[in-house]
Amino acid sequence: MTTEPDSHGSRPRWLVVVLYAIAMAWVEAAVVLYLRTLTNRLDPYQRGPLPLIDILTPAELIREVATMVMLATVGWLAGRTLRARLAYFLIAFGVWDIFYYVFLRPLTGWPRALLDWDVLFLVPLPWWGPVAAPMSIAALMILWGTLVTESERLGRLLGSNWKVWMMNVAGVILALYVFMADALRVVGQGAEAVRNVLPVQFNWPLFGIAWLLMAAPVIDLGRQILANRHRPLAEPQPI
Numbered sequence: 001m002t003t004e005p006d007s008h009g010s011r012p013r014w015l016v017v018v019l020y021a022i023a024m025a026w027v028e029a030a031v032v033l034y035l036r037t038l039t040n041r042l043d044p045y046q047r048g049p050l051p052l053i054d055i056l057t058p059a060e061l062i063r064e065v066a067t068m069v070m071l072a073t074v075g076w077l078a079g080r081t082l083r084a085r086l087a088y089f090l091i092a093f094g095v096w097d098i099f100y101y102v103f104l105r106p107l108t109g110w111p112r113a114l115l116d117w118d119v120l121f122l123v124p125l126p127w128w129g130p131v132a133a134p135m136s137i138a139a140l141m142i143l144w145g146t147l148v149t150e151s152e153r154l155g156r157l158l159g160s161n162w163k164v165w166m167m168n169v170a171g172v173i174l175a176l177y178v179f180m181a182d183a184l185r186v187v188g189q190g191a192e193a194v195r196n197v198l199p200v201q202f203n204w205p206l207f208g209i210a211w212l213l214m215a216a217p218v219i220d221l222g223r224q225i226l227a228n229r230h231r232p233l234a235e236p237q238p239i
Contacts (some may be wrong), residue, residue, distance in 0.1 A: 010149045013078045014091065020074050021092040025099035028067065032100075033107045035060070042108050045117040047196040071096060080152075083159075087148035094141035101131055117199065125183035127176075128199045133207060137175065140215055147221045160220045171213025178207045 036042045075089025104110060111118070114132035121127040177184075182199040 010152060013088070014146065014149055017074055017078050017088050017092050018095050021071070021095035022099050024067070024070065024092075025096045026103050028096065028100050029103035029107055031063070032104065036108065043110050043116075044119050045198065047198060067096075083148060084152055087145035089145075090141040091145035091149075094138035094145070097138040098135050098142075101135060117202075120179060125180045125187065125194060126197065127179035128182055128197075129179050129207075130202055133175075133179075133202070136211060137214065140211070140218055144218045144221065147218065147225060151221065151225055160217045164216045164220045167213045167216040171210045171216070174210035174213065175207060178203050178210060 036044070071092045072089050074092050075087075076085045078088040079085030101111060110116065111131045114135070115130045117128060118131050118134070119126050119128055120134055181203065182197050183194050186193040186197050
């Protein structure tokens with residue numbers, strides 16, 4: 001395959017992916033409204049944020065997997081190359097995540113502020129963090145994905161080296177530790193202690209380092225696009 005300028009196609013596809021993700025965010029927020037109303041958990045910051053209800057637990061787990069499949073599918077359909085498909089998937093994921101919180105506010109009255117705690121995920125341990133933390137990561141996803149689609153629109157073969165991506169991986173691992181730190185502290189006390197843990201302080205300095213490391217590919221790709229924007233296109237190359 002070759003990379004050729006795509007001066008018209010990428011921007012309409014970007015817009016369609018964003019609109020799709022916004023619509024999915026409303027669906028997600030509505031489903032969470034139903035579940036949290038049913039379980040009396042409109043504010044997730046309480047012990048047992050997701051009570052064990054036999055009929056709901058497997059349905060909820062499969063729904064989360066199905067959501068990822070839907071976001072990956074729209075990314076696959078929008079992109080022409082594997083890299084572009086990943087980019088559109090991350091754009092969809094980031095927009096979906098941000099607008100999920102945007103829509104939850106009028107539907108439930110929560111979150112009241114960007115520093116409100118949310119339980120982000122449950123596998124392998126509960127991930128806890130202020131709403132601002134996952135939203136900031138979602139912003140990085142949107143930025144990197146958009147820069148990739150922009151570089152393809154310009155017909156540029158731009159990318160980061162392995163050192164930049166190792167920084168990104170280190171940032172992801174560090175962020176996961178920050179999100180699960182409170183659960184890790186009580187994991188030796190059993191499943192009930194893990195389920196009932198409530199964090200009281202978020203390690204913003206460590207998360208800030210993690211975020212900067214995760215931002216390395218975004219910064220690197222943005223720098224390359226600015227440096228190459230006015231240079232003549234090279235001959236198409238295989239990718």
